[in-house]
Amino acid sequence: MDFRLTEEQEFFQRTVADTVDRMIMPHVEQIDESDEFPMELWKEFTSLGYLGLRYPEELGGMAADAVTSMIFYEEMSRASIGFAQSVIMNMLMGTHLVYRWGSDEIKERCLLPAIRGEKISTVCFTEDQSGSDLAGTRTSAKKVDGGWVLNGTKNWITNGPLADFATVLATTDPAKGMKALNFFLVEKGTPGFSAGQVLHKLGCRGTVTGELVFEDVFVPDENLLGAEEGKGVVYLGEILNEIRCMTGAMGIGLARTAFDDGLDYARKRVAFGRTIGEFQLIRAKFAEMATEMEAARMLLYKAAWMIDQGEQPKLEAAMAKMFSVEMCCKVVDEVTRIYGANGFAHEYGPQRYFRDARFLLYGGGTHEILKNFLGKEIVGGR
Ligand SMILES: Cc1cc2nc3c(=O)[nH]c(=O)nc-3n(C[C@H](O)[C@H](O)[C@H](O)COP(=O)(O)OP(=O)(O)OC[C@H]3O[C@@H](n4cnc5c(N)ncnc54)[C@H](O)[C@@H]3O)c2cc1C
Numbered sequence: 001m002d003f004r005l006t007e008e009q010e011f012f013q014r015t016v017a018d019t020v021d022r023m024i025m026p027h028v029e030q031i032d033e034s035d036e037f038p039m040e041l042w043k044e045f046t047s048l049g050y051l052g053l054r055y056p057e058e059l060g061g062m063a064a065d066a067v068t069s070m071i072f073y074e075e076m077s078r079a080s081i082g083f084a085q086s087v088i089m090n091m092l093m094g095t096h097l098v099y100r101w102g103s104d105e106i107k108e109r110c111l112l113p114a115i116r117g118e119k120i121s122t123v124c125f126t127e128d129q130s131g132s133d134l135a136g137t138r139t140s141a142k143k144v145d146g147g148w149v150l151n152g153t154k155n156w157i158t159n160g161p162l163a164d165f166a167t168v169l170a171t172t173d174p175a176k177g178m179k180a181l182n183f184f185l186v187e188k189g190t191p192g193f194s195a196g197q198v199l200h201k202l203g204c205r206g207t208v209t210g211e212l213v214f215e216d217v218f219v220p221d222e223n224l225l226g227a228e229e230g231k232g233v234v235y236l237g238e239i240l241n242e243i244r245c246m247t248g249a250m251g252i253g254l255a256r257t258a259f260d261d262g263l264d265y266a267r268k269r270v271a272f273g274r275t276i277g278e279f280q281l282i283r284a285k286f287a288e289m290a291t292e293m294e295a296a297r298m299l300l301y302k303a304a305w306m307i308d309q310g311e312q313p314k315l316e317a318a319m320a321k322m323f324s325v326e327m328c329c330k331v332v333d334e335v336t337r338i339y340g341a342n343g344f345a346h347e348y349g350p351q352r353y354f355r356d357a358r359f360l361l362y363g364g365g366t367h368e369i370l371k372n373f374l375g376k377e378i379v380g381g382r
Helices: 007-034 039-046 066-076 081-091 096-101 104-115 174-180 232-237 240-268 280-308 314-338 340-344 350-359 367-379
Strands: 121-124 140-144 147-158 165-171 181-187 193-198 209-220
Touching: 007 039, 007 066, 007 081, 007 350, 039 081, 066 081, 066 240, 066 280, 081 121, 081 147, 081 240, 081 350, 096 104, 096 165, 096 181, 096 232, 104 181, 121 147, 140 165, 147 165, 147 181, 165 174, 165 209, 174 181, 181 209, 181 232, 240 280, 240 314, 240 350, 280 314, 314 340, 314 350, 314 367, 340 350
Parallel strands: 121 165
Antiparallel strands: 140 147, 147 209, 165 181, 193 209
């Protein structure tokens, strides 16, 4: 066993950390306060080429392994979770199906500019009446001559109102549940495709999240992303482990920032004639947080390493996502307590970490859904 990162990965980590500290950190509070998408920062950051981290070099990517991508997600999430979410959407969920199934022309038109940061992408599953239960998808796709006509409304879509293209889950027959689900590429400017209401969120601010509306939207046959009809969920499943690991990595990144902040505060804040970090009960919090952060890292990087070995770490990725995000929620909670009343004040970081951590509970599967999955895999039965 070798738990060390390679020299290349260590170098990459230092480079990304430095970039995040220099380029993103100074804007974090402003992004959260304004809740506006930082377009100038997006242009500056995406020009560095990181959006193509997992894509082949001939497409403008870096052909990095999964472990390296987790390093990136973790470092990014030390800063603005909202900005990290917009960036990561373009690197993974928003572009993967276009990379995997798009024609050469579609790749030229959508994927390559997305890798360069010139186009913004998203993925759409969630609707008002269906989130975890994809079989409840009501957005419909009707076959017509030469293509498909889409109707429906998606909600909670990251980058949605800004998106130049979206991969949209739609059913060709609601009675067939999961077996009738397919992803379709819909590009901005297509008649009938529009952005609806923008959501005002508790956390993860600065990424624009909202509705996308499809009213008799015609897309040609080649926009059905996949070799076989009815396999949309199967195709999505090919990157589900990576999505789950990514969400866990975001949790570890955010927890690190909160932990470091709490440590700094505990070493300076004085009560009863000594720094609060000298009290056993406060030290115990740091002992527990550091242990759980380390455990989360072990789970997460092992699952990512398994992806790099060509394995399908279904259990490990689900465990890593759930454990890392629960750990993150616990760390941000403890840090707000360590800060006392200041943890409740907008002038300090902990309230933001606290709000941002909640966002990670949903993506990649809620923890009830992950426990259902893990429990069934472990125990068996129906
Ligand atoms: C900031 C943000 C950005 C997002 N971005 C996107 C995006 O870009 N694209 C997109 O498609 N979606 C996006 N989502 C939506 C996200 O994917 C969903 O929130 C998630 O899939 C859960 O669905 P839901 O919120 O409808 O909850 P529901 O599925 O309605 O679940 C509600 C509650 O019931 C529980 N529950 C559901 N089923 C079961 C069960 N069988 N057993 C036990 N408990 C159960 C859940 O765990 C949860 O606690 C985003 C969400 C947020 C908060």
